[in-house]
Amino acid sequence: MTGRDDTGRRWSIGELARATGTTVRALHHYDGIGLLRAGERTSSGHRRYTEGDLRRLYRIRALRGLGLSLEEIAGVLAGSADDLAAMRDLLTAQLRGLAAQAVRLDQLIERLHGLLDQIDGASMPGPDQFLTTLEMISVFETSFSGEEREQLAQRRAALGPAGVEAARAEWAELVVELLRHVQHGTPTDDPAVRALAGRWDALADRFHPAGADGERTRTAARRMWDENSGELGRSLPWPADQMRALVDYLDRVRAGLDA
Amino acid sequence: MTGRDDTGRRWSIGELARATGTTVRALHHYDGIGLLRAGERTSSGHRRYTEGDLRRLYRIRALRGLGLSLEEIAGVLAGSADDLAAMRDLLTAQLRGLAAQAVRLDQLIERLHGLLDQIDGASMPGPDQFLTTLEMISVFETSFSGEEREQLAQRRAALGPAGVEAARAEWAELVVELLRHVQHGTPTDDPAVRALAGRWDALADRFHPAGADGERTRTAARRMWDENSGELGRSLPWPADQMRALVDYLDRVRAGLDA
DNA sequence: CTTGAACCTGACGTAACGGGAGGTCGTAGC
């Protein structure tokens, strides 16, 4: 189509940088990695860019603006010029990647909003309380996989804020009553205790989906408690060792029910 | 509150990594930069982490999960524990930064969608056509500031797709008629030519906001043409040199009007 | 011929680790 650039304008590296809004250093870098080398050099070694170089640089800049890496750009610009399919594949993949990033970003923003609400809200936690919240976030995230967390979030959303609050209130009541039984040494086959244990498990069921998925989140929750009961207990309004005793007690009650 | 960690469990670096879902290498890194150093060492130099170290690591991981840098985390964890205000400021700033990122991401995704539509759409451009589109994106972006691009986008949106298409059709008609006049050498003070120039400028006005903002985008558009007429001309269905001649001709017509 | 701007080639720094080399420590089994 055009000749082989043996005619037409030439640009020095500084001119090219100004013309395209890049920097001289970036052009040096592109040269170094072989992405865009000047078509010519003067006898003293200064780079002379041709019109073809300019057009290639425009393409590079446009693709970089779409978030592609220099390596990806080099790959797609290396293919023959009519390789529109490769270009489409690359852009499609990029779109998918960016969409995934956008989802994660939105989740992050949502979580930050939640934490800031907790700080600024009426509850106004003390610093210790907030730091404990941070620790629990870690514990939660290392104990549950992303999938499991999502399922729990869905269940919470399905219950609604009011439902979650009601569950929390009922759970607090159960803890108080069960702690009394633990301290009184009520036998684990006592009908009243068995009823309380049943309500406890029914309460937990509200947060776990039915079927195998629920089994997984339930197992993960149990593992979280086993490995971090000290940590988790500290954040509760009852002493950690009493909570551990309570969970052990509940296990014995359930063992009696199974037998 | 608790003693100074002189009692309680100890963790080796591997145990701590497994317990918190990090890697030994990351813990080495945290140690190296002073973010989290083991409370103790064995006589042979092995790190022994205390319960306090564990809790600090939990906080670090939670804050990293919110997208904060290790430097920011170190800063906020260095302050006295009751410095909830600093924490809130940091999280607020982080929220703002992430929100800005989300906006940019959405713009990128939108542009990728547009480009993919252009590839897959009925127009099905040839590879050259698409590469030219890429080059024009660069030209467009280096010529207009972000603000100016936004204003042009708003005007386009206000005109709607049909309005833009109508403008394009009218502009094509004007180009054809003016090119005839250029080739015929019609004098620049000819009333018919002056009428065409008036329609040309009125057409351009549709894309530039009124007032100083419009003046800026108009100036930027002119600069874009001056610096990249070769590039821009290539993407048009008329020869580049004829387009340049046309624009010069228009300038002379306007000069005659002003005088 | 001078001088200041533009250009050249290295080389180091960035963030948050990953991965490997080469050596030491600890303990379980023989």
Add this chain to the structure above:
DNA sequence: GCTACGACCTCCCGTTACGTCAGGTTCAAG
């Protein structure tokens, strides 16, 4: 008591896309 093997130690290089000197050469104007 010896050996093996896993866990641990301390460097050190590599990653992305350049920014930022440093020290030396070339260009263009006066």
